[in-house]
Amino acid sequence: MPQSLDLFPIGNCAASGLIDRAGRLVWACAPRVDGDPMFSSLLGPDPDAEPDAQGFWGVEVEDQAQVTQTYLRNTPILVTEIADRSGAAIQVIDFCPRYRQFGRVYRPLAFIRLIRPVSGVARVRIRLRPTVNWGERPADRTTGSNHIRYVGGETTLRLTTDAPVSHLTGERSFRLEETVAMFLGPDEGFDADLSATCERMLKETTAYWRGWVRTLSVPLEWQEAVIRAAITLKLCAHEESGAIVAALTTSIPEHAGSGRNWDYRYCWLRDAYYVVQALNRLGAADLLENYLVYLRNLVDRTRGGHIQPLYGVGMEPSLTEHFASHLPGYRGMGPVRVGNQAHEHLQHDVYGQIILSSVQAFFDERLLRPATIEDFRALEMVGERAFELHDQPDASLWEFRGRENVHTYSAVMCWAACDRLGNAAAKLGLQDRADHWNARAAQVRATIEARAWNPKLGRFAATFGGDELDASLLQLVDVRFVAPDDPRMAATIAAVEQGLRRGPYMLRYAIPDDFGEPKTAFNICTFWLIEALHLSGRSEEARRLFEEMLARRTAAGLLSEDIAFDGAELWGNYPQTYSLVGLINCATMLSKPWASVR
Template sequence: MTQTTSDQDALKGGRYLPIAEHGLIGDLRSVALVGTDGTIDWYCCPCFDAPSVFGSILDAERGGCFELAAAIPARTKQFYFPDTNVLLTRFFTEDGVGEVQDFMPVDSGSVEAKRHRLIRRVLCVRGSIPFRARVAPRFDYGALPHTLRMVGDVAVFDSGGLSLALTATVPLEVDGPDARADFKLAEGEAAVFALDQVGGEVAPRSCACAEAERQFTATVAYWRNWLSASRYRGRWREMVHRSALTLKLLTYAPTGAIVAAPTTSLPEQLGGERNWDYRYVWVRDAAFCVYALLRLGFTGEAQAFMEFVTRHVSPGEVKPAGPLQIMYGIDGRTELPERELAELEGHQGSAPVRVGNDAAEQLQLDIYGALIDSIYLYDKWAQPVSSDQWDNVCALVDWVCEHWDQPDEGIWETRGGRKNFLYSRLMCWVAIERAIRMAHRRGLPADLPRWRECRDTIYRRIHSRGWSQARQAFVQEEDGDVLDAAVLMMPLTKFVAPTDPKWLATLDALTQDLVSDSLVYRYDRVASPDGMRGDEGTFSICSFWYVEAMVHAGRVDEARLAFEKMLTYANHLGLYAEEISHTGEQQGNFPQAFTHLALISAAFNLDRALG
């Protein structure tokens, strides 16, 4: 990715970088987004769903940021240090070449892990370059004032509930509530900035160039050691491994939670209202992540998520929406009240900015299938589930047998009323079918006659009421005629043979109505109102599902072309948001676990088909 300073200003409209113009760093507790201009404009401390400290991606004036860039006109390029989540932003000027190395050390130590250290190391590799830095935190989404005091060479930002300490190897200046530094580096020279959470057991600590070098080396070694466990050796190794590294960044090490995305309210349409908080554990998304990571050989993350589920899912405690909530906080909490931050203008003026998510209270029956399928795969590919875990599975399946035929809000979390969605029926079938497989393979106790009867009833219901004679396709809801890309999961879950004439007719119908140059829309919003205003782009997970469906249908050449086209929509680092606009821009929260896990699965199955 190459841009001039004037190009960047044009893209920002003077204020914002596009969503895709960012890289991601993290420490398995939180992340920071680093723009191609060298600015950190999103960072929540001390965890994913904490209020933002830097949030200028959502409000350029009030959100706060950490700027670090060449002080003269420069072209920039951004890339990851190979096989790691260490991000490098290079500045090419008339006077020389410099780079900023951004990373967050991954530390499991009880005290140092609480430091949440963010390191920015600046180097001049050719010539000499003047740099400027401005550290302007705005606590609690910009709502909470703070004080700034210098303690020796350390700048301490204190908001009352959270204190951050900034140390640097160059002099810092106080500029109102912000800290600044202007400095010049000659070839071979370096400067280091380190931002720590301090308080309690964690005292401010400087980060000299030698320590930054040690932490850089240790962080590189951590990521490379983690990635070395991957079993993927296919054609798209770089993209698959970048997706795996991204999914790992979205895990919360203290509990085993996996967040859907590390951001909130990045718009699905510029100027639209489809702006949601994704910094939570969606059972569906996390379960699919487990599948993708297990495919590659990463069992530790699967085990950690299974332990999260065991701790926080109690089938005996049945709530109005069932024993399983669609999402949880990263600490397992169930209350995620949604509110709007009216004082923030939103990314490029896309309001409202929301924190929390009321969809947590929705009924989405498909999550039972997603979770039990991931447990089935964990039992098969990692280690056998325990007797207590099996008892929980049985309780969940028994509940599904009682409640599968209810209308619900569905996979897309519509806010236009409950319907009898086919996808929800499909995944209820998956929940029961996978549990039956586990019981047979391991001889586990289960009410198999009842389970089999219910499984078969759902199967026949889908074929009788989910099939539209008029459309010659499986459709979004029972007795309807609207197409929905979620049905692409039918052959992927082994519900229908991938060459079944009814399925091939469905695939053709989806191609005609919902596919645009390999990109797939979720559904026709005009024919199926979802309770929200505004348009949306194509949904990237659906585009990768489409690739897989074509692979299974034997249309391998078409699948490969569609897959290669999808790769061109990644950003300069191989990262994806949730959606792609009609002009090819990334839309929605970024990066999106859903998209990256689907890329891994599509690549794996396409590789296998190509031989």
């Protein structure tokens, strides 16, 4: 089957992987989400087309007839059932172990596959072909009586199994007469009964995720969609630091042959406000608090100076961009990029993103560590930076690589930084600081209203003194810069729809950029339109558009970054955090209240 984004994520907030519709693990990086892909065939040769293809872990049935896949309810544990033409069938259960033991969370860099006979006796073949150095070559291997070591990359991994090792190294087919357990993880001996231990890990991992989902606040409607998005959002977290990555992949193009192939396995601060908003609506306090820790650490490191648009999951500032020449790319559409040059950009909205997110901790009594006056003083340095830069040019949240302007969205986020600092100061009883920040917010507001408003067109423009349209203008309501019933906002929404809407879907912008004109819609922008329609009283239209977006999800219930104008295919990195939080936020806003069923 051709490469597709119809993929099922698995993970445990340390390890993550993507499984295709044939039940193959086709993408997984080590030792972190931004590391070398040991399973790289998502961006490499297609295993169905090239017998020597590498970078995947497949379980195949002879004379295969049918494959069905589903997650265990309220977990990221995937069950793939494969049947042959005679009716014999097997089940492959894929998961990364995660549960509490010894007073802490056990979440190793490990993948477990359990292959169970279901009916009849099927013949199976296991092909385990990890790569090193971005697909340059297969990993070297050494074998023991019950294990295979894969060496040569950033991380040495060991497969422990109760299947005959020579069946795996020789890729021989064999009768599956009993369950086969496979544990691919750290290069350590497995000093326990493998099958019993993997079954226990499955049971405890299932209990962990179902227990976590029980803590969520979900809307009455679209619960299954929201729960799946919430679980996947958690899979995008690097729990060790608290970072949440923009996607699990790199270099999936925004449209065919576009060259818009970016590495999204990093933490973008432009996402911060929307992620925190979604976590708030879900009541996911554990994930929220850990993310706020990551943001506080960044604030400490920058000490009132420049804040980058993105950082590595370990807060690394340098993400030098280069090409991985050994991989041809998704469907052969290179280049494959590692790193992201956007870390060098100026994006002034990040100061507002940091403050909008961090102010949560001054008001949220659930948190184990409420924010302190010392935290406020640190955020004031970020606010001073926002005030200083509110009317200065930047690359915008869309990271234009070839031009700069004073972007309205960036200015509005700088206003929000000052406005929310005023709220936090009032909560702390610091009236003098509240007055200071409220005055600064008023000054920034006056500048925006004078320079972003285009009187000739009767609407806000995307740049100061300009006439461009940008879907981020829809966010003026969400961040409370403009009231939903403000006539200026109604005119702006109408203009954005007319200029950027393609059928049900929204572009970010319609003007050519460094790579030409956009040829796909950007999913978060469609969710922004849904929010704006609802807030401006067009709720039925918003609901119809939301249902349209739900219908475009993969079999896993997820969305990527972009979608074709006809809705026929998803493009861009996957699963996309922006799209996950857009789905969660819209479902929460649009759903009927729980009281309606009582």
